[in-house]
Amino acid sequence: MNENELDLAKFEGKRAKGYDGFVQQWIPNYDYFMSIFPKILADVSKKNMLAVGCGTGNELISLKEFDPGWSITGVDPSPEMIQIAKKKLSPYDGIELINGQIGQLNTKLRFGAASLILVLHFIKYPNEKLALLHQIRQRLLPGATFVIMGILGNRDQLKGNLDILKAILPNHLPEKEVSERIERITHKLFRTTEEELEKLLVKSGFESPTRFFQASIYSGWVTKKL
Numbered sequence: 001m002n003e004n005e006l007d008l009a010k011f012e013g014k015r016a017k018g019y020d021g022f023v024q025q026w027i028p029n030y031d032y033f034m035s036i037f038p039k040i041l042a043d044v045s046k047k048n049m050l051a052v053g054c055g056t057g058n059e060l061i062s063l064k065e066f067d068p069g070w071s072i073t074g075v076d077p078s079p080e081m082i083q084i085a086k087k088k089l090s091p092y093d094g095i096e097l098i099n100g101q102i103g104q105l106n107t108k109l110r111f112g113a114a115s116l117i118l119v120l121h122f123i124k125y126p127n128e129k130l131a132l133l134h135q136i137r138q139r140l141l142p143g144a145t146f147v148i149m150g151i152l153g154n155r156d157q158l159k160g161n162l163d164i165l166k167a168i169l170p171n172h173l174p175e176k177e178v179s180e181r182i183e184r185i186t187h188k189l190f191r192t193t194e195e196e197l198e199k200l201l202v203k204s205g206f207e208s209p210t211r212f213f214q215a216s217i218y219s220g221w222v223t224k225k226l
Helices: 019-026 030-040 058-066 079-089 126-138 155-168 175-187 194-203
Strands: 048-052 071-076 095-099 111-117 140-151 210-215 218-224
Touching (some): 030 058, 030 210, 030 218, 048 058, 058 079, 071 079, 079 095, 111 126, 126 140
Parallel strands (some): 048 071, 111 140
Antiparallel strands (some): 140 218, 210 218
């Protein structure tokens, strides 16, 4: 997978600078998800995590605040997102941020946990999603915990959950912005159904996942490397 396949331009300029505001406004209970994310990893024995598509570093901060003993490697193809993450994460030790792709990481590295948050629905083809999951698995210890969060569901689930999302969005959002983003979510993102996610994970060497979070169109899942 290369940078073009993730459409790097989507994560630069205003999109990168406004990312933290976007997730607060458009992902219901985003802060709650971030508060329970470290608890899902609390029983991991080797406290080192690979954050794939780490963005501006929100899950890294959450994990370090919960347990400063974690060491974390975050990788993201967007230079601007990585720069924002570096600034936010400067007070914390034990964090390495890499501007690039997971394929650039040494395959001899082995992590006790991994995260893939708000990434999978930007990858168009199932074979590319599978390849990414394989690359993540390759860098995990046996039994490592893997957390995924993103837009999942079939067409009917998406329609119903989008109606819920529109109903609970902040009132101050401009109508034009809401309609444009809903259109983009519906027609320009590459959501995975729950059944497809399970098949992809099992095929790439993980257990069947368990859903632990749901907020309108967004859901969080946890699995382990077999």
